Amino acid sequence: MAEIPANDYLIGPRVKSAMSRDDIIMRAGVVLFIGFLAVAVALPLWSLLSKSFENRGEFVGLANYIRYFSTPALFASVWNSFYVAVITTAIVLPLAFVYAYALTRSDMRWKGLFQALALIPILAPSLLPAISLIYLFGNQGFLKTWIPGGTIYGPIGITIAQVFYCFPHALMILVTALSMADSRLYEAADALGASKRRIFFTVTLPGAKYGLFSAAFVIFTLVITDFGIAKVIGGRFNVLATDIYKQVIGQQNFEMGAVVGMVLLVPAVLAFFADRIVQRRQVALLSARAVPLIPKPEPKRDWALFAFCTVVGGLIFGILAVAAWGSLISFWPYNLSLTLKNYEFNNFDTNGWGAYGNSVQMAAWTAVIGTSIIFVGAYLLEKTRGFALGRGLAQFIAMLPLAVPGLVIGLGYIFFFNARGNPLGFLYATIGILVLNSIAHFYTVSHLTATTALKQLDTEFEAVSASLKVPLLRTFWKVTVPVCLPAILDISIYMFVNAMTTVSAVIFLYSTDTKLASVAVVNMEESGFTAAAAAMAMMIVFTSAGVKIAHVLLTRGLDKRTQAWRRR
Amino acid sequence: MDGFLRNRPMIGLFAAAAGVALAVGFAGEASAQQRTRLTVYTALENDQLQPYKQAFENDVKDVEIAWVRDSTGVMTARLLAEKDNPRADVIWGLSASSVVLFEKQGMLAPYTPKGADQIKAVFRDSKNPMVWTGMDAYLSVVCFNTAEAGKTNAPKPVSWEDLTKPAYKNQIVMPNPASSGTGYLTIAAWLQLMGEAKGWQYMDALHQNVAVYTHSGSAPCVQAARGERLMGIGFDMRGASEKSKGAPIDIILPKEGAGWEMEASAIVKGTKNLAAAQKLIDWSVTKQANELYNKHYAIVAHPDSKNIPPNYPANAEQSMVKNDLAWMANERERILAEWTKRYDGKSAPK
Numbered sequence: 001m002a003e004i005p006a007n008d009y010l011i012g013p014r015v016k017s018a019m020s021r022d023d024i025i026m027r028a029g030v031v032l033f034i035g036f037l038a039v040a041v042a043l044p045l046w047s048l049l050s051k052s053f054e055n056r057g058e059f060v061g062l063a064n065y066i067r068y069f070s071t072p073a074l075f076a077s078v079w080n081s082f083y084v085a086v087i088t089t090a091i092v093l094p095l096a097f098v099y100a101y102a103l104t105r106s107d108m109r110w111k112g113l114f115q116a117l118a119l120i121p122i123l124a125p126s127l128l129p130a131i132s133l134i135y136l137f138g139n140q141g142f143l144k145t146w147i148p149g150g151t152i153y154g155p156i157g158i159t160i161a162q163v164f165y166c167f168p169h170a171l172m173i174l175v176t177a178l179s180m181a182d183s184r185l186y187e188a189a190d191a192l193g194a195s196k197r198r199i200f201f202t203v204t205l206p207g208a209k210y211g212l213f214s215a216a217f218v219i220f221t222l223v224i225t226d227f228g229i230a231k232v233i234g235g236r237f238n239v240l241a242t243d244i245y246k247q248v249i250g251q252q253n254f255e256m257g258a259v260v261g262m263v264l265l266v267p268a269v270l271a272f273f274a275d276r277i278v279q280r281r282q283v284a285l286l287s288a289r290a291v292p293l294i295p296k297p298e299p300k301r302d303w304a305l306f307a308f309c310t311v312v313g314g315l316i317f318g319i320l321a322v323a324a325w326g327s328l329i330s331f332w333p334y335n336l337s338l339t340l341k342n343y344e345f346n347n348f349d350t351n352g353w354g355a356y357g358n359s360v361q362m363a364a365w366t367a368v369i370g371t372s373i374i375f376v377g378a379y380l381l382e383k384t385r386g387f388a389l390g391r392g393l394a395q396f397i398a399m400l401p402l403a404v405p406g407l408v409i410g411l412g413y414i415f416f417f418n419a420r421g422n423p424l425g426f427l428y429a430t431i432g433i434l435v436l437n438s439i440a441h442f443y444t445v446s447h448l449t450a451t452t453a454l455k456q457l458d459t460e461f462e463a464v465s466a467s468l469k470v471p472l473l474r475t476f477w478k479v480t481v482p483v484c485l486p487a488i489l490d491i492s493i494y495m496f497v498n499a500m501t502t503v504s505a506v507i508f509l510y511s512t513d514t515k516l517a518s519v520a521v522v523n524m525e526e527s528g529f530t531a532a533a534a535a536m537a538m539m540i541v542f543t544s545a546g547v548k549i550a551h552v553l554l555t556r557g558l559d560k561r562t563q564a565w566r567r568r
Numbered sequence: 569m570d571g572f573l574r575n576r577p578m579i580g581l582f583a584a585a586a587g588v589a590l591a592v593g594f595a596g597e598a599s600a601q602q603r604t605r606l607t608v609y610t611a612l613e614n615d616q617l618q619p620y621k622q623a624f625e626n627d628v629k630d631v632e633i634a635w636v637r638d639s640t641g642v643m644t645a646r647l648l649a650e651k652d653n654p655r656a657d658v659i660w661g662l663s664a665s666s667v668v669l670f671e672k673q674g675m676l677a678p679y680t681p682k683g684a685d686q687i688k689a690v691f692r693d694s695k696n697p698m699v700w701t702g703m704d705a706y707l708s709v710v711c712f713n714t715a716e717a718g719k720t721n722a723p724k725p726v727s728w729e730d731l732t733k734p735a736y737k738n739q740i741v742m743p744n745p746a747s748s749g750t751g752y753l754t755i756a757a758w759l760q761l762m763g764e765a766k767g768w769q770y771m772d773a774l775h776q777n778v779a780v781y782t783h784s785g786s787a788p789c790v791q792a793a794r795g796e797r798l799m800g801i802g803f804d805m806r807g808a809s810e811k812s813k814g815a816p817i818d819i820i821l822p823k824e825g826a827g828w829e830m831e832a833s834a835i836v837k838g839t840k841n842l843a844a845a846q847k848l849i850d851w852s853v854t855k856q857a858n859e860l861y862n863k864h865y866a867i868v869a870h871p872d873s874k875n876i877p878p879n880y881p882a883n884a885e886q887s888m889v890k891n892d893l894a895w896m897a898n899e900r901e902r903i904l905a906e907w908t909k910r911y912d913g914k915s916a917p918k
Contacts, residue, residue: 073912140795153780235780238912242747245783249641250747251904252648252669331814333795334715350617350635414649429655508646511655512607512634519638526639527613528790528810 022472026384033377034390037397039424040440044412045404047419049265052258068259073238078263081239084155085223088162092170092219093212095163099312100174102305105181105204107297109306115175116548117313120320122168123544125501125521128537129164130232131530132322133157140333153235161229164319166222169445170215176452177211178204183293217274218402218445225264225405228504232525240264241405248407261408269403320541327535342535348524349532351515356539359517362434363499370439370446371492378450379480383462402444406504413437414508429511437509438499446491453487454480485558493551497544603632604844609647611640612661612831613805613864620660620860624851631844639784640666640749647836651675657839658848660703663749664830667700668897676700677837681849687858691830691869700834701853704865707826707884708754711789711807712799715816722798728758728822731799732773740777741788742801746904746912749829750785750803755907756896757827757889768910775911793817803829804884805864811879821881825889828867 019027052064068074099118103111121129136143137152137160147156181204189199227241234242240260248257328338346352377398381391401409417428427433457480465475481488503518510516517536525533612620614637621633636656638646644666647656651673659667659676670676680697691702710731712724722739725731731740743751759767779797782788788800789807793815807819833852835845851857858870866876866884876882 071908073908134796138794138796151779231783242783246744246746248645249639250744250783251900252641252645254645254649334816335814347615349614350637411645411649414646418650418653418655420653425653507638507642508649510636512636523614523638526784526786528786528793528806528813530790530794 020466022466023385025472026380027387027390029376029380030384030387030390030394033380034394034397036373036377037394040436041400041443042397044409044416044440045400046412047415048254048408048412049258049261051254052256052262055255064255064259065262068256068263074243077238077240077243080155080237081224081241084158084162084239085220087155087159088166088223089216089219091159091163092166093216095312096167096170096174096215097208097212098305098308100171100178101204102309103175104178105293105295106302106305107295108302108309112552114309114313116552117316118171119168119548120316120541120545121164123497123501123548124320124323124541125503125518125537126161126165126226126228127232127521127525127533128323128541129161129319130157130229131326131525131534131537132319133161133233135322135326135332136319151235153233154237157233157235158230158237158239161233162223162226164316165226165229166219167316169218169222173215173218174208174211177208177215181207181293183291186293213274221402225403227405227407244405244407248411254411257411258408261405264405264408265403323534324538327531327538329531332530342529342531343539345520345532345536347532348527348529349515349520351520355515355520356517356536358431358514359500359540360543362431362438362514362516363496365431365435366438366499367492367496369435370442370495371488373439374443374446374491374495375450375481375484375488378447378454379476382451382454398447399444401441406441406502406506407508409437409441410505410508413505429509429514431514433509434506434514434516435499437505438502439495441502441505442495442498446494449487449491449494450484453484457483486555489551489555489558493548496547500540500544603630604841605632605634606657606841606844606848607634607636607655608658608660608848609643609656610635610637610659610661611643611663612637613809616661616860616864619863620857623856623860624848627856628847628851631847633848641747644669647675648673654836654838656836657841658833658835658845660833660848660852661831662833664700664702664832664893665749665753665897667832667834668893670834671699672897675837677835677839677842677845679835679846679849681846681853683850683853686855686871687853687869688871700832701849702830702832702869703852703858704861704869705828705830705867705888706803706805706865707821707828707867707887708750708757708801709789709804709807709826709881710799710820710822711792711802711810712818712820713792713795713797713816714818716795716798720798724818725799725820726823728770728824730822731777731801732770733777736777736798738777738779739798740774740801741780741782741791741797741799742778743785743788744781744783744912746908747781747783748785751781752900752904753827753829753896754801755827756899756903757825757891759903760827760892760895761824761889768906771907771911778911781911789817804866804881805877808877808879809864819879819881821884821887826887828888828891831861831865 053059053061055063099114102108103115133152135141137147137157138144139151141152144150144152149156152160185203185207186199189203194202225241227239227245230237230239230242231245240263244257244260244264247253247260326332327342328340329335330337330339341347345356349355351358377394381394384391413433416422417424417433419425427436461475461479462472465472501518503522506516507519507522510519517540521533521536521540524536610617617635617637621635625632637643640663643662647654647659647666647670650656654675659670667676676699678695678697678699681701684692684698684701687702692698693700710725714724716722717724722735725733725736742754745751745755755767755771758770761767762770782791785803786806788797789802789810790800791797792800792802793810793813804819807817811817811819833849835842835849839845853869855870855872858868858873859875861868862873862875862877864877866880867888
C-alpha cells in the first residue's frame with residue numbers, strides 16, 4: 001500500500017439514497033457510542049452539577065448562584081485563577097515552542113533523550129513536583145534565597161509547579177503542529193531569496209499558529225481546573241479549584257460546590273469552543289500532497305537549541321532527581337542520611353504494595369478498554385455519513401471531561417452509579433468503576449489524538465471497499481487499525497500513565513480492595529510520611545517510564561512496517 | 569494488506585495484558601471467606617487499621633472488617649453522597665461532628681452497645697438508645713519547633729495569647745476552618761472560651777502572625793516538624809507521632825485550655841449486616857478496644873485505660889475546654905462565613 005491517491009475530501013460516491021447495510025451498522029454504532037458517553041460522562045456530571053439549582057433536594061432556581069456571586073471572596077478567586085492561568089500560559093507557550101522547534105526543525109543531537117526528558121512531568125503524580133519545590137525553595141530549602149519575596153507558598157509556587165506540569169501537554173501539541181510542515185513552502189521561500197528570519201515569521205509561525213492556539217487553551221484549562229498543586233503550595237492564595245475543595249470536602253456543601261463547578265466550566269467551555277473554531281480551520285491547511293520537511297544541519301542554530309534544551313530538560317530532570325533523593329532520606333531536613341525503608345510501604349499504609357498492584361492492574365485495564373472504546377468511537381464519528389446531530393452531540397460530550405475538575409467527576413459518579421435502581425450499580429466499589437472513571441476523565445485528549453490520526457487516513461478506503469463489496473468491519477480491521485497503530489499505542493500509553501497518577505476523581509470511588517498507589521501518595525503525605533509519599537510517587541514514575549520505554553522500542557519496529565506509506 | 573498479519577504480535581500483546589489483568593482480578597476474589605464482611609468507613613490513621621482489625625477479628629470470629637479509609641473531609645463527603653444507597657455498614661473512627669451531621673440527616677441506626685454504661689459520660693450520646701459512641705478525644709495544640717526556635721532565639725509560647733506576639737510574625741500556620749475540621753474545632757473553642765467579641769478580636773491579632781491557612785488539618789504540625797514553620801496549630805496525636813519520628817518539636821497545650829473533638833462510631837441505617845454491626849459496636853466500647861485507642865490517644869472513653877502514648881503532653885484531659893458539640897454544629901455556617909469574610913478574602917497575591 002505504498003501508493004495512496006491523495007484526496008482529502010472525496011466522500012464515497014452515493015450510489016443509492018437508501019442507507020446501505022454498512023450505513024445502518026455505523027449509525028447504530030454511533031447511537032451505542034452516545035449511550036456510552038451519556039453513562040460515562042454526561043449523566044454523572046449532570047447528577048452533581050444539577051445540585052447547583054437545589055437546596056436540600058428542593059429546586060431553588062438561581063438562588064445558590066446569587067448567594068455565591070454576592071460573596072466578595074469569590075472575585076479574588078476568579079481573578080487569582082485567571083492570573084495564574086495567564087502567566088503560566090505566557091511562560092509555557094514560548095518555552096514549549098522553542099523546545100518543540102528544536103525537536104522537529106533542527107538537526108540537534110540527542111533528540112530522543114530530550115523528548116523523553118520533557119515527558120517526565122506527565123509520568124509523575126502532581127504531588128511530586130510540589131514536594132521537590134518545597135525541598136528546593138521551601139523555608140528549609142537549599143535555594144530558598146532564589147525566590148523573590150522570600151516564600152514559595154503562593155502564586156510563585158503555583159506558577160512554577162504548573163509550568164512543570166503543563167509543559168509536556170503543550171509540547172505534545174506543538175511537536176505535532178511543527179512536524180507537519182510542507183518542505184515545498186520552504187524551498188519556494190528560499191528560492192525567492194527570503195531571509196531566515198522572514199521565513200520563520202511568514203512560513204513557520206503561521207503554519208504552527210493553530211497548534212499554538214490549542215496548546216494555549218489546553219494549558220489555560222489545565223491550570224484553571226487543577227487543585228492539587230494549589231492545595232499543597234498555594235499558601236493563602238485562593239483559586240476557584242480550592243474553593244470547590246472548601247465547599248465539598250471542608251463543609252460538605254455539595255450545592256455550593258456544584259455552583260463553583262459550573263463557574264469553572266465557563267472559561268473552559270469558552271476555550272473549548274474557540275479551540276474548535278481554530279481547529280476546524282486547521283484541517284484545510286494540511287494537504288496530503290505535502291512533502292515532509294527534513295531539517296538540514298546548521299551548526300550555530302543547532303548548538304543554540306541544544307543549549308536551550310539542555311537547560312530546560314536539565315531543570316525537569318533536576319526536579320525529578322530531588323524527589324528521587326527525597327524518597328531516600330530519613331527525616332527532612334534534620335536527618336539527611338539515606339535509607340531504603342521509605343519503600344517498605346506496608347509500614348505506612350495498610351494496603352502497602354497492594355495499592356501499587358491495584359494501580360498497575362487498573363491502569364492496564366484503562367489502557368486496553370479505554371483505547372478500544374476511544375478509537376472505535378472516533379472512527380464512528382469520522383466515518384459515518386450523515387447523522388450530523390448525533391455525531392455533533394457525541395463530539396461535544398467527548399470534549400467535556402477536559403473542562404471538569406476530577407473532584408466533580410468523582411462525586412458525580414457516586415450520585416449517578418450509586419443511585420437506587422441504577423442497573424449499573426453493580427460496578428460501584430469495584431475496579432470496574434475506577435476504570436470507567438479514568439476512561440471518562442482522560443477522554444478528551446485521547447479522542448482528539450484518535451480523530452487526528454483518522455483524519456490523515458484517506459476516506460477513499462471506505463469508498464473503495466464499498467464498491468468492492470467488502471464489509472466495513474473488514475476494512476476497519478485490516479486497513480484502519482494497522483495504519484493507525486502508532487496513534488492507538490500513543491493513546492493507550494496516555495491512558496495508562498494518567499490512570500497511574502490520577503487522584504482527584506478516584507479518591508471518592510476506591511474501596512477496600514481497590515485502593516490505588518496515587519491515593520496512597522496523597523494519604524501518606526498528609527500523615528507526614530513525605531519521604532514514603534515521594535517513594536511511592538517514584539514507583540509510579542518508574543512504572544510509567546518502563547511502559548513508555550517499551551512503547552518507544554515497539555513503535556520503532558512498527559513504524560518500519562506499518563508507516564512506510566507516509567514516506568515518499 | 570498483509571500488514572495486519574504481521575501485526576498479530578501487537579494484538580497478542582493486548583490480549584496478554586488483558587489476560588494478566590483478569591488473572592490478578594480473580595486471584596483477589598478467590599481468597600474471599602465465609603465470614604460476614606462488614607464495610608467500615610473510617611478516618612483513623614493508617615497504622616491503626618491493622619491492629620484494630622486483628623484484635624476485633626480475634627475476639628469475634630465470624631465477622632471480618634473491610635476498611636475504607638481516607639481523610640475526615642473526604643469520608644464525610646463520601647458518606648453524604650452515598651446517603652440514598654449506603655455502602656458502609658459501620659462508621660468507626662470518624663469525627664463526632666461528622667457523625668452528628670449524619671444523625672441529623674437520619675442516616676444512622678440507633679443502638680446502645682453492651683457495656684456503654686462503663687464509659688465516661690462525655691463520650692456517650694445522651695439519647696436513648698444511643699445513636700453514636702465516642703472512642704477517644706483529640707485536642708488542638710501548638711507544635712513548636714525547638715530547633716528553629718534555637719536559631720532565632722524565639723521564645724516558647726505557653727498560651728494562646730502568646731501567639732499574637734509580634735515576634736511570631738509570619739511564623740505560624742493553622743488549618744483553614746473552612747477546609748478542615750481541626751481548624752473549625754480550634755476557632756470554635758476560642759469563641760467559646762473567650763466569648764464571641766473577644767474571640768474575633770483575638771483572631772484579628774493572630775491573623776497578623778499567620779503565614780498560611782492550610783487546607784489539611786494535619787499539615788500545620790507536619791510543617792512545624794519539618795521546620796517549614798516555627799509553629800503550627802494542629803492536633804495532639806499528629807504532633808506526638810511527628811515527634812516520635814524524630815522531629816525536634818514540643819507539643820504545647822496552651823494554658824487557657826484547648827478545643828477538642830471526639831472520634832466516634834455508629835451503625836449506618838439500612839445495613840444488611842445489622843447483627844454483625846452491633847457486635848462491632850459492642851466491641852468498640854470494651855476495655856480491650858480502648859487500650860488500643862490509648863496507644864495513639866491519651867484521652868479515651870474507658871476510664872480504666874490510662875496509658876499516655878509516647879511524646880504526649882501531660883494533663884491533656886484537664887486541658888479540655890467545655891465544648892458544646894451541638895452549638896458547634898448549629899453555628900458552623902455562620903462562624904465559617906464570618907471567618908471567611910475576615911481572613912480568607914484578604915489573601916490576595918502579595
